[in-house]
Each structure stands twice: as structure tokens, then as C-alpha cells.
Amino acid sequence: MEEREDLIFLHVFLFLIALISYILIRRNQKNAAKLPPGSLGWPYIGETLQLYSQDPNVFFASKQKRYGEIFKTHILGCPSIMLASPEAARFVLVTQAHLFKPTYPKSKENLIGPLALFFHQGDYHTRLRKLVQGSFSLDNLRRLVPDIETMVVSALELWTDGNVINTFYEMKKLSFEVGILAIFGHLDASQKEELKQNYRILDKGYNSFPTKLPGTPFKKAFLARKRLQEILSEIISERKEKRTAEKNLLGCLLNSKDDNGGILSEDQIADNIIGVLFAAQDTTASAMTWILKYLHDHPKVLENVKAEQNVIHQFNVDGHLKLTWAQTRNMPITYKVILESLRMASIISFTFREAVTDVEYKGYRIPKGWKVMPLFRNIHHNPEFFSNPQQFDPSRFEVAPKPNTFMPFGSGVHACPGYELAKLEMLIMVHHLVPRYRWEVVGSESGIQYGPFPVPIHGLPARFEKESTQEKGDECGGCCDT
Ligand code: HEM
Numbered sequence: 323m324e325e326r327e328d329l330i331f332l333h334v335f336l337f338l339i340a341l342i343s344y345i346l347i348r349r350n351q352k353n354a355a356k357l358p359p360g361s362l363g364w365p366y367i368g369e370t371l372q373l374y375s376q377d378p379n380v381f382f383a384s385k386q387k388r389y390g391e392i393f394k395t396h397i398l399g400c401p402s403i404m405l406a407s408p409e410a411a412r413f414v415l416v417t418q419a420h421l422f423k424p425t426y427p428k429s430k431e432n433l434i435g436p437l438a439l440f441f442h443q444g445d446y447h448t449r450l451r452k453l454v455q456g457s458f459s460l461d462n463l464r465r466l467v468p469d470i471e472t473m474v475v476s477a478l479e480l481w482t483d484g485n486v487i488n489t490f491y492e493m494k495k496l497s498f499e500v501g502i503l504a505i506f507g508h509l510d511a512s513q514k515e516e517l518k519q520n521y522r523i524l525d526k527g528y529n530s531f532p533t534k535l536p537g538t539p540f541k542k543a544f545l546a547r548k549r550l551q552e553i554l555s556e557i558i559s560e561r562k563e564k565r566t567a568e569k570n571l572l573g574c575l576l577n578s579k580d581d582n583g584g585i586l587s588e589d590q591i592a593d594n595i596i597g598v599l600f601a602a603q604d605t606t607a608s609a610m611t612w613i614l615k616y617l618h619d620h621p622k623v624l625e626n627v628k629a630e631q632n633v634i635h636q637f638n639v640d641g642h643l644k645l646t647w648a649q650t651r652n653m654p655i656t657y658k659v660i661l662e663s664l665r666m667a668s669i670i671s672f673t674f675r676e677a678v679t680d681v682e683y684k685g686y687r688i689p690k691g692w693k694v695m696p697l698f699r700n701i702h703h704n705p706e707f708f709s710n711p712q713q714f715d716p717s718r719f720e721v722a723p724k725p726n727t728f729m730p731f732g733s734g735v736h737a738c739p740g741y742e743l744a745k746l747e748m749l750i751m752v753h754h755l756v757p758r759y760r761w762e763v764v765g766s767e768s769g770i771q772y773g774p775f776p777v778p779i780h781g782l783p784a785r786f787e788k789e790s791t792q793e794k795g796d797e798c799g800g801c802c803d804t
Pocket residue numbers: 439440441451454501504597598601602603605606609669670673674729730731732733735736737738739740741743744
């Protein structure tokens with residue numbers, strides 16, 4: 323009898339435990355924030371095929387239309403949350419940046435160099451960022467104006483041999499030269515050539531399939547990266563011997579000491595030099611190519627820019643005086659063309675972060691380990707922030723954009739430290755190109771190509787021609803002849 327009572331008691335006890343557990347689980351489920359709307363697609367491949375079988379911008383825009391400003395997807399093997407509102411981008415990149423770490427495929431990290439600042443967070447990142455930012459300060463950039471001007475002038479001279487040129491490819495050469503100047507100051511011609519050759523191989527293999535099989539673009543890139551390390555090592559030794567306190571990036575990295583007097587290792591210096599070169603080249607080249615495309619397609623805007631630049635050319639006695647830093651800071655029409663080109667093209671369409679812990683945003687759960695992608699392009703093309711967003715209209719920048727709606731150079735702790743250099747290069751390029759040259763885009767095909775940055779189709783093939791002095795006279799109504 324006693325045994326039966328014990329059994330009943332045990333059953334009641336187990337039933338109560340199960341009931342309480344069930345109630346607690348339900349309550350937790352109710353309290354736990356839900357995942358954002360969206361689709362995770364097929365197992366493992368997710369929605370990667372949808373993303374790459376169409377223009378990625380169409381993919382993101384159609385998702386935003388369907389699900390709103392925050393939605394989930396699954397691409398490149400990772401569950402991801404996309405954010406298309408200025409507030410959400412600010413949350414991830416600025417106010418709660420410590421909850422989201424930068425994330426890149428390991429193969430790419432190894433090609434650039436794992437110690438490059440953009441792979442890091444925290445103290446190491448802060449230290450490196452200060453050095454990079456310091457080397458691109460306005461005071462340092464001011465000194466680069468004459469050299470950048472010389473580089474632009476000689477690049478343009480080479481474009482007018484009557485052949486069709488690939489504008490993007492030529493712009494890449496120019497932005498590489500400017501990058502080398504900002505990093506090393508003046509560099510021995512043979513060292514520069516060696517850097518150029520090996521960097522070109524690295525660049526070619528960067529987006530190829532990561533395999534160590536001999537002969538593949540990735541393996542070649544890997545070997546080129548090793549050679550780059552050797553060349554950098556040689557340059558570093560030479561500069562150390564000279565003991566000069568140069569203000570360029572290499573000088574800043576070599577002279578840096580932390581609170582305990584610790585200096586940066588050769589690997590830290592090399593990875594950051596390759597990293598900056600990488601961050602500077604295609605981005606700036608793509609922006610400059612788009613500027614040419616938009617100016618070509620908008621003759622009225624081109625006329626206005628020409629008029630602005632002609633005044634400066636005349637002041638400088640048609641090139642007999644050098645362009646000054648102050649003049650580069652006073653080109654309002656050209657500057658607005660640059661801003662509008664950056665908005666329209668949105669070269670960095672989005673960026674990647676990874677949640678380091680479970681995060682809640684506006685009632686939605688962002689699980690630890692998921693990728694988070696602020697979508698700059700969607701924000702730049704949202705009619706709520708930029709009316710008629712598909713129209714190229716530099717005059718819209720007569721009024722400052724609403725806060726956090728214009729982020730061509732990112733935002734927060736990882737925002738671009740090279741943006742002043744990029745803008746300076748674009749201004750000098752337009753200053754010399756527009757009043758003196760005419761360019762005709764070859765081929766009627768229009769469209770965008772991703773490599774991975776958006777570039778006009780086929781790199782904007784174009785034929786460049788020097789404007790004749792006679793036509794210049796015609797332009798000003800022949801007043802120069804009288
Ligand atoms: C038009 C040209 C450029 C554009 C559109 C651009 C855009 C950007 C953007 C959007 C980011 C932030 C990425 C993120 O948050 O994940 C970034 C970071 C960076 N950019 Fe640029 N960039 C340009 C030119 C340059 C140049 C000329 C340099 C150097 C000379 C440079 C060096 C860097 C570096 C080192 C970072 C990483 C910063 C960090 O992680 O703290 N960029 N850039």
C-alpha cells in the first residue's frame with residue numbers, strides 16, 4: 323500500500339516538473355525576440371545563386387521591397403542579416419560597433435596579410451588606425467599636391483595616342499602610383515616596378531578560387547605576396563638605416579612606439595602597407611571611372627565643371643603655375659559632382675560584420691555568429707533620402723544630406739581613413755582632364771560589371787583627345803585673340 327502511494331506521488335511530482343518546464347519554455351519563447359523576416363533559401367547554398375545570377379543591387383532592392391529595412395538571408399555559406407536603414411547602419415557601425423567584428427574569408431585575409439588593420443578590433447586596431455589616419459592628415463596631403471599633379475598630367479598625356487583605352491585599367495595605374503607616393507614618399511624606380519609587377523599578380527588572384535594547386539591564379543597570387551614581403555623587407559631595412567623621420571605611411575609605422583616603447587614588427591608594417599594599397603587602388607579607380615562616365619553622359623554638368631576649372635587654369639596662367647592646395651579646396655561644382663558620383667555608383671555597396679554575441683535590434687534577434695550587412699547602396703538610393711535617386715544630379719548636394727544617409731566612405735570605427743586622399747586625387751584628375759581633353763565612350767553597351775567593385779561595363783572603353791587651343795578660343799567667344 324505504501325509503495326503505491328509513493329508511486330502516485332512520484333508521478334504527480336514528475337507531471338508538475340514537466341508542466342512548470344513547459345510553462346517556462348513557452349514564456350521564454352514569447353519573450354525571446356524573433357529573427358527578422360526573409361528567406362534562408364536552400365540548405366547550405368541559401369540564396370547565393372539568386373544573389374549572383376542577377377545584379378546584386380536588384381537582389382537587395384527586391385528583398386527590401388518585400389521584407390522592409392531589416393531582413394534575413396543566407397549567402398556564401400553564412401546566415402546573414404541585411405540592414406537598409408540609416409539607423410540600423412549606425413547601430414552596427416557606430417553606437418554598438420563593439421558587438422560586431424569585421425569578417426573576411428580566411429583566404430583573402432592571408433593574401434593581404436592578417437595583421438592589416440581592417441581585420442581587427444580593439445586596441446591593436448585603434449593603434450594602427452591612428453597611425454594610418456595621421457599619415458593621411460590634411461597637413462601631409464597638402465605636400466602631395468605637386469606630385470599627384472605631375473602623375474595626373476603624365477597619365478593623361480599617355481591616353482591621347484589615338485587608341486581606345488580601358489578607362490578603369492588606366493585609372494588603376496594612376497591610383498596605384500598615388501598610393502605608392504602616399505605610402506613611401508619617393509621610391510627607387512626599380513623597387514616601384516617590382517612592387518607593381520607583384521602587386522598586379524596578387525590583385526589578379528585575389529578574387530579567384532582559393533587553391534594551392536600550382537599554376538592557378540590563387541597560387542600565383544600567394545607566391546607574389548611572398549615576393550612583396552621580401553621587397554618590403556628590403557625597403558624597410560633601407561629606411562631604418564637612413565633614420566629619417568618621414569611623414570608618409572611607412573615613416574609613421576616605422577617611428578611608432580606604444581606606451582611601453584614597443585615598435586611594430588616587420589610583418590605588422592608589411593601587412594598594413596599591402597592592406598592600404600589594396601583599400602586605395604580599385605576603390606579610387608572605380609570612382610574616377612564613374613566620374614568620367616557621368617560627365618560624359620551629362621553635357622550640361624560637364625560644361626559647368628569645365629567653366630569652374632577653366633577659371634583656375636586661367637589664374638594659373640594655363641599650367642605655368644602649379645595647382646595649389648587652396649585651389650583644390652575651392653572647387654565647389656567639381657566637388658558636388660564627386661559626391662553625386664559616389665552616391666550614384668556606391669562603390670562599396672555594403673559591408674560585412676559578424677555579431678560577437680546575441681544582439682537585439684528593434685525587437686529582432688541577431689544571433690551570435692551571424693553576418694550583418696549594412697547596405698550603403700540601398701540607403702543612397704532610397705527616395706526618402708535622395709529624391710529621384712536614379713537621376714545624376716550634383717545640385718542635390720547644395721543641401722547637406724540627412725545624418726547617416728550618405729556613407730560612401732563608411733561610418734564609425736572602421737570608416738575610410740583615406741577619404742581625403744581619394745577626394746584630392748579625384749579633384750586633381752578632373753582639374754586636368756576636363757578643360758583640356760575630350761573623350762568619347764566607345765560602344766553602345768551600358769551596364770555595370772562587378773570585380774567586385776562596380777565599374778562601367780568593360781571598364782569604360784574610351785578614346786581621348788586633346789582639346790585644340792583654337793577651340794578654347796572659340797569657347798570664350800574669341801576674346802583671347804583680341
Ligand atoms: C573612392 C575611394 C574610396 C572609397 C569609396 C572607400 C571606401 C571605404 C569604406 C566604405 C570603408 C569602410 C569599410 C567597412 O566599414 O567595412 C573603407 C575603409 C578603409 N579604407 Fe577606404 N575608400 C576609398 C579610398 C581609400 C584610400 C585612397 C585609402 C588609403 C590611401 C583607403 C584606405 C582604407 C582603409 C585602410 C580602410 C580600413 C579602415 C579600418 O578598418 O579602420 N581607402 N574605405
